[in-house]
Amino acid sequence: MTKIHIPTPLRQYAGKQADITVKAGTVAEALSELVSKHPDLRRHLYTEDGKLRSFVNVYLNDEDVRYLQKEATPVKDSDTISIVPSIAGGCSGLRIL
Amino acid sequence: MLKIGRSHYEALRQHGEETYPHECCGVLLGRMDGDGRVVTSIARCGNTREDSPQNRYNIDPKELIRIQREAHERGEDIVGFYHSHPDHPPRWSPTDLAEAHWLGCSYVITSVEKGKAVTTNSFELAGSDENVKTFVDEKIEVV
DSSP: OEEEEOOGGGGGGTTTOSEEEEOOSBHHHHHHHHHHHOGGGHHHHBOTTSOBOTTEEEEETTEEGGGTTGGGOBOOTTOEEEEEEOEEEOSTTSOOO | OEEEOHHHHHHHHHHHHHHTTSOOEEEEEEEEETTEEEEEEEEEEOOOOTTSTTTOEEEOHHHHHHHHHHHHHTTOEEEEEEEEEETSOSSOOHHHHHTOOOTTOEEEEEEEETTEEEEEEEEEEESSSGGGOEEEEEOEEEO
């Protein structure tokens, strides 16, 4: 079973769990199983046309899957998938003091 | 409301002074407490926006995963983030809102004027999803 780590803001849609285990062969299968078990997560992870939202980073252990095989990346039982929404911002757009 | 110990509060402000004139950034760790959050530790992060560090910040998700793992071992959770605004007001910008995605977490902003931390404010990212998110002022209780 592969573990998926759920970020704080999404736990309310995942039965308040921080980690969910799924049986999957790829990242895509794991995420599909996740939203199948917890359908309320779907709109937070995916756009209406079924693509992962651009600010949703998916890591397999310590690697961004964008630099592996994306959602086709194979997963093993000992792997952990982390869902990490982006953290960014800045004072750009505000008037200088 | 955001409750934070004096030492952590001063540390995040000092971080902004050290990185001035660039924005600092970091993670607030602790626990949810009813409608608010309690900070029990903070973790400094690097700002990966080397192209525009004076008015933008970005935390590498890989760094966050490490921080999260270590926090989990201590029984802590991610409850928010902090960053500084060098010579800009201590309130959220349109950029801050557009790029905030951790609903229910606190975003702490410190204005750093001419190298000195002045005002620190906190905002909860409220809303049920991306389409209706907004920042709401929240009180900081320094304990």
